[in-house]
Amino acid sequence: MINFILLRILTLIPLLLGITMLVFILMSLAPGDFLTPVKAQRDVPVELIQAIESEFGLDQPWYKQYYKWLGNVLQGNLGHSWAYKLPVSELIGQRIWATFLLSLSSLVFSWMIAIPLGVLAAIYKDSIFDRISAGLAYAALSIPEFFLALILVFFAAQTGLFPLGGATSIDYDYMSFSSKVIDRAHHLILPTLALGIGSIASIMRMMRANFIDTIRGGFVTTARSKGVHELVVMFKHVLRNAINPLISTFGFAFSGLLSGALMVEIVLQYPGLGQLMYQSILREDQFVVLASVMLGCSMLVLGNLLSDVLLAWSDPRIRLERKILCLMKFFRLNFS
Secondary structure (H helix, E strand, O other): OHHHHHHHHHOHHHHHHHHHHHHHHHHHHOOOOOOHHHHOOOOOOHHHHHHHHHHHOOOOOHHHHHHHHHHHHHOOOOOEEOOOOEEHHHHHHHHHHHHHHHHHHHHHHHHHHHHHHHHHHHHOOOOHHHHHHHHHHHHHHOOOHHHHHHHHHHHHHHHOOOOOOOOOOOOHHHOOHHHHHHHHHHHHHHHHHHHHHHHHHHHHHHHHHHHHHHHOOHHHHHHHHOOOOHHHHHHHHHHHHHOHHHHHOHHHHHHHHHHHHHHHHHHHOOOOHHHHHHHHHHOOOHHHHHHHHHHHHHHHHHHHHHHHHHHHHHOHHHHHHHHHHHHHHHHHHHHO
């Protein structure tokens, strides 16, 4: 398992190199750079602009700029944001936790609702409940996240029940710990709904299909013939096997929430990483965009790694398969 984890982490290195190089090339092809607004100011000395261009290699070809940026990254320096007047690492650190909290809350919210609904739809297959849940799921899947966010904004503006924008209130720093938790949760309701409703629909349909396929297995018939209670059959034998394919998609679901949060954060004015990346692209804040892309790729690989680990933990057959492979390698090396 440790070798497998190390191998997956090592595959992250060429992936990050390739994607950051592609982003670097695309941004270099765009007209202007992050110094364009500075050059438009007449009170900025030309010598200062030339010194900055020389420091960051803006007067050199893109591959030399990339090599210089990569060397700084290896030393722990992600660069400086000219739009926000802050180091990129500090800026990312301020925003990443907001997006991570939003993605995590959406993931928990969608799974806690979708899995029971999928199980009930499978148990009561072709019933009125199954038909209604299927219709609502297809309707939810057809609504884009940004449009759903607009509907939620309109609802919040009309009712005043939820805050419009921001992750905290103005007086957040003066609140007690419990009040801070409640305030954070209050600001997370609308973004969580906008991100989670579409996920609920897709996970519910997958859970229903997996549950129906699993319930037809021979081990279910054997358990019933032994007189095992129906609830034990459903929730101990069927549910555990039906949920395994969903665990394998956990990494893609989590990284998908991170990317989907971009539009939701823009519409709902939620100060997360997606909104930061969007504004940085508009302002050609190159180092912030590169750091955001690196973080997104890392989350994708690490999320998939977590999915594999959780799948091996939940399914004994996978652990047994890996043990057999290790034994086969041992005998091949020592007795061949």
